[in-house]
Amino acid sequence: TLGxxxxxxxxxxxxxxxxxSCLGPEFSRxxxxxHQRARVRMVxxxxxxxxxxxxxxxxxxxxxxxxxxxxxTSGLGEVVVRVVERELESSLTGYETVDAGHYAVITVSDMGxxxxxxxxxxxxxxxxxxxxxxxxxxxxxxLAIVHGVVKEHHGFVDxxxxxxxxxxxxLYLPLTQEPVQSELPRPDA
Numbered sequence: 001t002l003g004x005x006x007x008x009x010x011x012x013x014x015x016x017x018x019x020x021s022c023l024g025p026e027f028s029r030x031x032x033x034x035h036q037r038a039r040v041r042m043v044x045x046x047x048x049x050x051x052x053x054x055x056x057x058x059x060x061x062x063x064x065x066x067x068x069x070x071x072x073t074s075g076l077g078e079v080v081v082r083v084v085e086r087e088l089e090s091s092l093t094g095y096e097t098v099d100a101g102h103y104a105v106i107t108v109s110d111m112g113x114x115x116x117x118x119x120x121x122x123x124x125x126x127x128x129x130x131x132x133x134x135x136x137x138x139x140x141x142x143l144a145i146v147h148g149v150v151k152e153h154h155g156f157v158d159x160x161x162x163x164x165x166x167x168x169x170x171l172y173l174p175l176t177q178e179p180v181q182s183e184l185p186r187p188d189a
Contacts, residue, residue, distance in 0.1 A: 010153075012178035013055045014048040015083055015104050022059035023066065023081060038073045040066060043082040049104045052176040053153045061149040064142040065108040065169050072112025072167060082107045085175060094158035094170075095120075102175045103155075109168040115161040123159060146171075 023040060051058075062081065069079040086105045092098040115123065124147040146169070150157050153173050161167035 010052050010054055012050055012052055012176050012180050013058075014180050015051050015058070015106070015173070016044045016049050018055045018059055019044065019062060019081060019083065019106070021055075022063055027063065027066075038070050038076055039078045040070070041078055041080050043080065045083060045085070048180065049083055049085055050176050050178065050180060051104050051153065051173045052178065053173065054149075057149045057152065058173075061146040061171070062106060062108065064146050068142060069108055069110035069112065069167070072114075073110050074112065077111045080107070080109045082109075086172075092158075094160070096156055096158070098156040098158065098172050103172040104175050106171040106173070107168055109166065111166040114163040114165050114167055116163060120159065120161055124157070 019042060023042060027040075066079055066081060073079065082105075084105050085102070087102050088098060088100045090100050124143050126141060126144040147157055150171050150173070155171060155173040158170040158172070159167065160170075
């Protein structure tokens with residue numbers, strides 16, 4: 001994903017459908033088998049939220065964020081994934097400056113251990129990790145991939161975190177007015 005930037009196929013997709021699919025039962029079932037007591041709650045609008053993008057890449061970015069949030073909560077609590085439409089009249093300054101515009105906004109929030117300010121500024125660097133060797137993951141590529149996917153979608157990222165309180169990642173993706181293209185059925189192998 002990082003190495004192939006600029007070659008991602010994009011089409012009009014419904015972000016709510018993508019997230020419902022990637023965070024559905026197939027995602028939750030393996031977590032339950034690991035006795036994870038943290039819960040993933042999705043708050044999605046009733047109407048479609050359309051962006052121009054790759055459903056596969058966006059699903060990967062969001063599942064990376066959710067898995068990190070679950071690890072940060074140490075298996076307890078709740079991770080909330082929320083999608084809203086938001087109009088920014090002027091630019092918004094956070095981790096990076098978000099240009100004015102009309103966006104689909106995805107937030108992934110946890111009530112985990114949070115991040116120290118010195119780690120927060122490096123969180124999207126490839127290979128940056130605070131996880132010990134041998135933990136379930138920890139290559140330092142997950143958040144770099146999230147950042148790369150958002151940039152490929154001409155979007156912006158913000159992250160807010162406080163030690164002992166939790167972390168919220170916010171992804172801003174430009175909305176599109178293009179109609180969703182129906183996916184052609186794949187032939188049987």
